[in-house]
Amino acid sequence: MKHEMTSTTLQIEGYKIVKTLGVVRGIIVRSRSIFGNIGAGLQSLVGGNITLYTNLCERTRSDAFEMMLKHAEEIGANAIVGIKYDATEISSGITEVLCYGTAVVVKK
DSSP states (O other): OOGGGBOSSSSOTTOEEEEEEEEEEEEEEEEOOHHHHHHHHHHHHHOSOOHHHHHHHHHHHHHHHHHHHHHHHHTTOSEEEEEEEEEEEEETTEEEEEEEEEEEEEEO
16 A cells, blocks of 8 residues: 555545545554663763654654554555554553554545
8 A cells, every 4th residue: 555545634635535444553562672771871861862762763653554554455445544643651661552544445
């Protein structure tokens, strides 16, 4: 599925939703490694963007998004609308990231 066929809104401009297939999601649970924590701690001494955590968060969100796309493709969707992210700390250093939306079939 192409990324341009996804939206945080409830429609895709220029397309009409002809069928709603339901909620699709991608869930990733990640933990910080001890080495990542040490590196991030050193970066925090200098101040500014802590790139080790930024990169971990970006990879995690991207992986959850890709899993959601795969889920939508498996059920026959050609687009996803209403996309959102959610995150929950399961325990110290372990976080769940959820990407979800509504799988739909659209036509021009």
